[in-house]
Amino acid sequence: MSQDLYTQIVNSPPGGFIAKRVGLPQPTTLDRYRPGQPVVTGQVLIGAAPSGRLAGAIASTLADAQADVATTLAPELRTASADAGLDASVFNPEAGGDRRFKGLVFDATGIKDSTELVELQKFFHPSVRKVQSSGRVVVLGTPPEATKDPREHTAQRALEGFTRSLGKEIGKGSTVQLVYVAPGAENLIGSTLRFFLSPKSAYVSGQVARVTPGEPVPTDIDWERPLAGKTALVTGASRGIGEAIIETLARDGASVVGLDVPQLAEDLNAVTSRLDGEAIELDITSDDAPKVLAAHFKSGVDIVVHNAGVTRDRTLAKMPEDRWSSLMEINLSSEERINDALLKGKRIPAGGRIIGVSSMAGIAGNRGQTNYATSKAGVIGMVESMAPVLADRGITINAVAPGFIETKMTAAMPIAVREPGRRLNSMNQGGLPIDVAETIAWFASSASGGLNGNVVRVCGQMLLGA
Amino acid sequence: MTPTVRRVAVVGGNRIPFARSNGPYAHASNSDMLAAALDGLIERYNLQGETLGEVVAGAVLKHPRDRDLTREVVLGSKLAPETPAYDVQQACGTGLETTIAVANKIALGQIDAGIAGGVDTTSDAPLALNDDLREVLLDANRIPDTAGRLKLLTRLRPGMIKPAIPANQEPRTGLSMGEHCAIMASEWGITREAQDELTIRSHNALAAAYDKGFQDDLLTPYLGLERDQNLRPGSTPEKLAKLKPVFGGPEGTMTAANSTPLSDGASVVLLASEEWAKARNLPILAYITEAQTAAIDHVHKREGLLMAPAYAMPTMLDRAGITLQDFDVYEIHEAFAAQVLCTLAAWEDPVFCKERLGRSAPLGSIDTEKLNINGGSLAAGHPFAATGGRIVAGLAKELSERGSGRGVISICAAAGQGVVAILESAGGAK
Numbered sequence: 001m002s003q004d005l006y007t008q009i010v011n012s013p014p015g016g017f018i019a020k021r022v023g024l025p026q027p028t029t030l031d032r033y034r035p036g037q038p039v040v041t042g043q044v045l046i047g048a049a050p051s052g053r054l055a056g057a058i059a060s061t062l063a064d065a066q067a068d069v070a071t072t073l074a075p076e077l078r079t080a081s082a083d084a085g086l087d088a089s090v091f092n093p094e095a096g097g098d099r100r101f102k103g104l105v106f107d108a109t110g111i112k113d114s115t116e117l118v119e120l121q122k123f124f125h126p127s128v129r130k131v132q133s134s135g136r137v138v139v140l141g142t143p144p145e146a147t148k149d150p151r152e153h154t155a156q157r158a159l160e161g162f163t164r165s166l167g168k169e170i171g172k173g174s175t176v177q178l179v180y181v182a183p184g185a186e187n188l189i190g191s192t193l194r195f196f197l198s199p200k201s202a203y204v205s206g207q208v209a210r211v212t213p214g215e216p217v218p219t220d221i222d223w224e225r226p227l228a229g230k231t232a233l234v235t236g237a238s239r240g241i242g243e244a245i246i247e248t249l250a251r252d253g254a255s256v257v258g259l260d261v262p263q264l265a266e267d268l269n270a271v272t273s274r275l276d277g278e279a280i281e282l283d284i285t286s287d288d289a290p291k292v293l294a295a296h297f298k299s300g301v302d303i304v305v306h307n308a309g310v311t312r313d314r315t316l317a318k319m320p321e322d323r324w325s326s327l328m329e330i331n332l333s334s335e336e337r338i339n340d341a342l343l344k345g346k347r348i349p350a351g352g353r354i355i356g357v358s359s360m361a362g363i364a365g366n367r368g369q370t371n372y373a374t375s376k377a378g379v380i381g382m383v384e385s386m387a388p389v390l391a392d393r394g395i396t397i398n399a400v401a402p403g404f405i406e407t408k409m410t411a412a413m414p415i416a417v418r419e420p421g422r423r424l425n426s427m428n429q430g431g432l433p434i435d436v437a438e439t440i441a442w443f444a445s446s447a448s449g450g451l452n453g454n455v456v457r458v459c460g461q462m463l464l465g466a
Numbered sequence: 467m468t469p470t471v472r473r474v475a476v477v478g479g480n481r482i483p484f485a486r487s488n489g490p491y492a493h494a495s496n497s498d499m500l501a502a503a504l505d506g507l508i509e510r511y512n513l514q515g516e517t518l519g520e521v522v523a524g525a526v527l528k529h530p531r532d533r534d535l536t537r538e539v540v541l542g543s544k545l546a547p548e549t550p551a552y553d554v555q556q557a558c559g560t561g562l563e564t565t566i567a568v569a570n571k572i573a574l575g576q577i578d579a580g581i582a583g584g585v586d587t588t589s590d591a592p593l594a595l596n597d598d599l600r601e602v603l604l605d606a607n608r609i610p611d612t613a614g615r616l617k618l619l620t621r622l623r624p625g626m627i628k629p630a631i632p633a634n635q636e637p638r639t640g641l642s643m644g645e646h647c648a649i650m651a652s653e654w655g656i657t658r659e660a661q662d663e664l665t666i667r668s669h670n671a672l673a674a675a676y677d678k679g680f681q682d683d684l685l686t687p688y689l690g691l692e693r694d695q696n697l698r699p700g701s702t703p704e705k706l707a708k709l710k711p712v713f714g715g716p717e718g719t720m721t722a723a724n725s726t727p728l729s730d731g732a733s734v735v736l737l738a739s740e741e742w743a744k745a746r747n748l749p750i751l752a753y754i755t756e757a758q759t760a761a762i763d764h765v766h767k768r769e770g771l772l773m774a775p776a777y778a779m780p781t782m783l784d785r786a787g788i789t790l791q792d793f794d795v796y797e798i799h800e801a802f803a804a805q806v807l808c809t810l811a812a813w814e815d816p817v818f819c820k821e822r823l824g825r826s827a828p829l830g831s832i833d834t835e836k837l838n839i840n841g842g843s844l845a846a847g848h849p850f851a852a853t854g855g856r857i858v859a860g861l862a863k864e865l866s867e868r869g870s871g872r873g874v875i876s877i878c879a880a881a882g883q884g885v886v887a888i889l890e891s892a893g894g895a896k
Contacts (some may be wrong), residue, residue, distance in 0.1 A: 071817075073655050082816035090655040090811070096717040097652020 004422065007429050027428035028173030031134035031199040033438065033449055035251060039065040040185045042102025042132055045091050046071045046081075047123035052110035054140050058184040059084035060103075061193045065223075070099070072123065097274030101127065101419075103136040103197045108159055109181070111141070112152045120162055128170065135174035136197045139163050140189070143180040143210055156180075160208055165460045167206035167426050175205035175426075182212040188450025190217055191226070191442060194245060200438040203403075203431035206461035215351055215394050215449030226255030226445040231301050233293075235259045235284060236308030238267035240407045241357070244433035245305055248441045250275040254303060257296075259284070280454070284308060285329040290341030297342065303353045303444045304342065306335040306379075311409075313368040321433075324371045331375035336382060350394030353444045357436070358401040358455060364464045378400070380455050387453030396452040398443040403459025404430040429461035472739050474569040475750040476889065477579075480507035482688035482732035485695045487588040493731040494689065496525045496532060499732035500539045500585040503852075506669035506686030507581065507734050508544050511748055513541040517546040519577020522564040523734070524554040525585050526850035527632055529649030536583075537871060558801060559759065559879035560584045561854020562887060566757045568737050578742040583734035590730075591632055599626035634728075637882065638765045643880060644725055644748055644802065646764070646771035648714030651804035653770065654777035654811045657745075658719035661803035662706040665724040665844050668800055672841020673699030680840055684859055696727055696847040724803040729847035733855030735862075752873075756888040758782035762884040769822070772805045774884030775876040776812040780823055782886050790829040793836065793888075794871035795864055797857045800842035808832075838865060853877065860887070865891035878894020 007027045009015035019026050031041075044067050048055055055076050062069050063086035070091040071077040081088040091099060106123050110116070120139075131137070144157040159178055167176035177196045181189055188211050195201050196209075222228060232249045236242035237258030250256045250305045256277035260268040265281045272279040280296060282289055312327045314320075335356065342348050361369050362376025364375065379399050386397045404410060404421040413421070422430040443451055482502050485491040491499065500523060510737045523536040532538075537551040554793055556563045561584035568580035595603070599622070606618045632640050641649075654688070675681055676693055701723070711718030712725065736748075743750050760778035762769040775798075783790060792811060798806045810817040812828035821827070840860055843853055854877060869891040876886045 070653070078818050085821065086817070086823035088817050089653040090815075091652075092655025092657065094657045094659075095652050095655045096658070096711070096714055096719045097648065098715055098717070099652060207697040 002390035004430060013031035025423055025428040028133050028174045030202040030427065032202050032434065034198040037199070038067070039194050040102050040136070042100065043068045043070055044105060044197065045101045045104045045127055046077055046088070046107070047111035047127070048072070048074055048077055049116060049119035050074070052076070052107035053183075054107040054109050054181060054186060054189070055080035056084065057189050058105055058107060058140070058170045058193065060085045060434050061190045062086055064190065065194055065352075070101070082083060085243070091127070099130055100132050101130050101135065102132050103138070104128070104131060105193070105197070108139050111155045112149065114151070114155045114158060117155055118159055118249070124166070126165070131170065131172070131174055133172040134199065134202065135170070135172065136182050136201070137166060137170065137174065137176040138196045139162070139177070140179045140181055142181050143212075146182045154173065161427060164206045175201060175428060177205070178208045180208065180210045182210070184213045184312045185211045185450045188217065191333070191445045191447035192451065194223070195442040203427060203435035203460045204439060204456060204458050205426050207456050209451065209456060210266050210441060211450040212452060213450065214391070214396065214452055216449040217449065221265055221447055222253070226447055227441075228253035230254045230303055230304035230446065231257065231297070232305065232444065233257045233259060233297070233301050234305045234307055238264040240409070241405060241433040241436050242307045242404070243271050243308055244437035245440050246271060246275060246277065248434065248437035249303065249305070249444060250277065252441050252445070254444070255294065255453065257301070260308070284334040284338065284440055289334065290337045293338055294341045294345040294347055297347045300347050300349050301342065302349065302351065303355070304339070305355045305440055305444070306338075307357050309357060311369065311372050313372065315368050316370045319371060327371045331372070332378040335379070339386070348395055351446065351449070352395040353448070354386070354390070354395065354397040354444050355440050356397070356399035358399045360401055360457065360462055360464065361458050362402045363401055363457070383453055383455055391452055396449065397454070398451055398454040400436055400439045400443075401455055401457040401459070402431065402436045403457060403462040405436060405458070406430045406432055424464065425460035425462040429460065431458055469574050471573050472575060474572045474754045475738050475740055475743050476752045476754060476858060476862035477738050477743050477748045478507070478738040478751060479684060479733065479735040479855060479862070480510060480858070481685045481852065481856050482506070482731055483685055483691040483694050484729045484849055485691055485732035485850070486847060487728035487730060489589070490689045490691050491587065492589040494587065494730065495590050496528065496535060496585045497539055497542075497588055499587065499683055499688070499730065500535070500583065502686065502688050503583065503585070503732040503734045504539060504543050504849070506843055507736055510643065510683065511736055513617050514544040515546055516549070518549045518579050518581060519548055519750060520568060520571060520580040521545070522554055522567050522580065522678035523551070523585065524560045524564060524851050526555060526557055526560060527586055527588060527591055528555070530594035530744070541581070547813050555851070556883060557880035558799065558848070558850045558853060559877055559883055559885040560851035561818040561856070562724060562858065562875060562877050562885045563759070563854070565737065565754070565854060566885070566887065569757070572737055572739050573705045579736070579738035579800045581736055583732065584853070585732035585857050586851045587730045588728035590847070593629040593631060595653070596628050597650045598623070602626070612698040623839050627780075634769065636764070642713070643771065644713035644720060647802045647804050648718050648720050650770035650772060650808045651714065651719055654805050654808040656719065656807045656811065657706070659703065660807055661719055661724040661808050662703055664800070664803040664806060665705065665706060666701050668838060668842045668844040669697060669699050669701060671839055672697055672845035675840040680863070684863060696729065697845050720802060720804055724844065726801055726843045726848035729849045730802070731847065731849035731852045733852040733859065735855050735858050749866070751866035752889045752891055755888060756782050756786045757886065758785075759883065759885045761884070763884045769882070770808060771808070771882055772801060772878040773808065773812065774882055775878050775886055776818070776884070777823065778808050778884045778886045779813070779876060780825060780829060783829075786888060790832060792872065793832070793874045794868065795839060795861060795873035796832055796837045796839060797861050797873060797875045799853055799857065799877040800838065800844040801848060801878055803844060809876065854885075861889050867891055869893040871895065
């Protein structure tokens with residue numbers, strides 16, 4: 001699925017001219033990742049509030065990613081860059097020059113009081129206009145709940161208002177994220193910083209991710225194939241978003257197993273054979289499905305992506321019980337049962353990943369979707385409830401919450417519903433299945449042991465449900 | 467046989483005041499100016515009729531007819547006509563390179579005394595024939611018959627009248643030196659204020675040097691000029707702040723004031739072995755003890771065009787077994803105020819020193835009160851090849867007046883090159 005027709009038109013010279021004149025939204029053609037590409041194409045500028053604790057981790061990550069980097073004149077950033085082997089130039093807003101940045105990274109962990117929030121203004125005011133299209137802004141802070149001082153808690157919580165607002169005004173297909181890094185998790189920010197700086201996060205903006213202490217990053221990690229040696233199960237893998245997910249996990253080196261209902265066997269087999277993977281034809285709501293899967297994965301499964309899901313829309317007044325229950329079975333209850341069976345049978349080893357697919361409807365609610373939104377809010381509940389339990393076993397659980405994604409399902413929507421859904425976000429366009437898949441691959445990465453209990457929206461910062 | 471290495475003395479120097487392009491020296495050629503500087507030196511140190519070991523000089527902008535420019539100037543001077551000479555050219559490094567060339571031969575005992583120097587004119591510039599016209603004329607020369615030659619004339623076009631003008635441009639990047647330096651200024655975060663401040667200091671220091679008579683035995687008035695034409699003491703940050711940027715776009719920090727103007731001028735330095743100087747009762751102002759050149763890759767590795775001295779310096783310091791802080795005087799050529807400030811910033815920067823220089827610690831900062839204390843190129847002007855001689859003579863004299871101490875010279879050159887050298891007072895380093 002390529003970009004929608006409107007985006008194509010306004011990105012042509014005559015279309016762009018007309019759109020500008022009549023004030024129509026002008027969605028940017030978003031950069032998207034192609035294998036072999038560097039993490040960032042363009043310079044990344046690092047800034048920091050005084051006495052932050054992430055300069056070293058940021059510098060190491062960017063050195064490792066072979067990024068072209070500049071820093072502000074802050075001595076701690078220069079020292080950290082030198083220590084990390086990062087050959088960074090200097091950016092001083094008062095020194096002029098035609099500087100352009102693909103990414104801005106700001107370590108806000110030094111902000112201990114609301115009066116110090118002005119550091120955000122000082123760094124971003126001169127640099128934000130220098131951000132190129134499909135630019136990336138990442139602010140790193142300390143999780144408010146991990147602070148000891150109430151003032152620091154307040155100030156760190158305040159960062160969220162900043163990143164969410166900047167996401168709405170930065171434009172040009174650029175994204176803005178907040179990453180809360182818990183003390184002790186500094187060395188785990190690599191996969192997250194790379195993801196948020198790269199074109200892989202094209203349709204993720206205004207999000208908050210938490211990096212907490214967890215399994216360390218494997219020393220021999222191959223960032224081109226971070227899932228090498230891993231086995232991944234993807235449900236609903238025969239088409240649409242599921243197909244993109246299984247393709248992406250295979251690209252990242254995983255041995256993939258696709259699952260779908262027997263009716264879609266043909267599509268499923270086409271996908272898995274193309275990826276040199278296995279196909280399981282199974283109705284996940286059937287009574288024996290958990291047992292079948294536990295038996296199938298005798299030697300374990302590292303990554304489980306619960307993607308299978310359906311909609312059965314009807315306003316509640318017109319919703320019969322079977323329409324409610326069949327959906328709830330597929331979208332939530334079967335996932336819980338499968339998790340339980342795989343965990344009880346010790347089929348998911350340490351370093352394992354469970355990834356759910358929630359939805360914007362689960363966060364914001366949606367007319368005609370009481371059943372669907374309930375199930376998808378339940379997925380968030382599943383992430384919340386399971387994360388602490390799984391942490392003890394070295395397993396993580398996270399979820400994505402897609403917004404408007406261009407699929408056959410959304411293409412079939414009536415235009416009056418489709419167009420607002422597509423445009424009412426910071427990117428002025430719908431996302432693509434690959435955007436959801438890339439976010440899942442980030443959670444799945446062997447380097448993402450610090451991500452547990454996150455729900456990240458893939459919605460282009462949809463105006464609803466923020 | 468291993469030759470013994472002798473100490474090389476700086477006896478003294480001479481230059482003509484530097485003029486702005488198309489100013490008082492508009493009609494003076496490189497030969498005229500180099501001859502004027504040389505004559506003054508011969509006069510001052512009674513070198514009439516002397517056969518020196520060698521005279522080495524050069525010019526960056528040189529006419530094709532000036533083959534053996536230096537030798538021709540020697541022949542026209544009061545030196546013995548048996549004095550050999552040759553030309554050297556390494557952009558703005560020329561003047562210091564000629565000094566090093568002469569000094570090394572003296573050190574090795576191959577010669578006892580010599581003169582190093584440089585000259586440049588941006589006014590009497592060598593215009594060349596348009597390349598297309600040149601081809602037609604050369605072809606015409608190759609054809610024996612008149613009919614064929616006439617036929618060739620049909621290839622002439624009006625546009626061919628336009629001459630080829632030497633451009634102040636890097637051949638491999640197409641950027642001028644100023645544009646390159648503007649990129650460096652931005653990448654090193656050098657502000658307009660800092661550049662303007664250095665500029666004002668340079669003018670005031672040079673004016674003070676003139677006022678106290680420091681320049682009296684360093685130059686010979688020429689064509690009505692007694693001081694450097696570019697010198698404008700007493701400027702203020704407010705005045706300089708009004709100037710529009712000339713490099714680096716509208717947001718640029720580099721102006722006509724904090725960049726050196728195109729200039730005309732010449733300088734020479736007399737170098738000798740101690741014995742030679744003592745035998746003639748000539749002074750020894752200082753000794754040249756170390757020198758180093760370096761080059762960087764501004765084309766593929768995108769290092770700043772004028773950053774080579776920052777690389778040459780640590781190599782030289784290591785060989786000398788001293789640190790950047792072990793100097794009493796620093797002479798850093800002010801091609802642009804930003805070049806000086808970028809170089810200082812680089813030596814202080816942990817990233818540059820580790821990643822580019824491969825050192826465990828930064829070279830550190832210098833006491834800027836010791837920097838270009840008698841003024842620099844921003845005030846004096848910068849006739850490319852003549853700058854090295856001006857600095858060597860001025861630093862040697864300063865060290866001589868102090869009675870002891872050590873000074874260092876750093877000069878950046880086009881094409882990504884740099885030259886540095888150490889001078890020690892005849893009274894000892896400390």
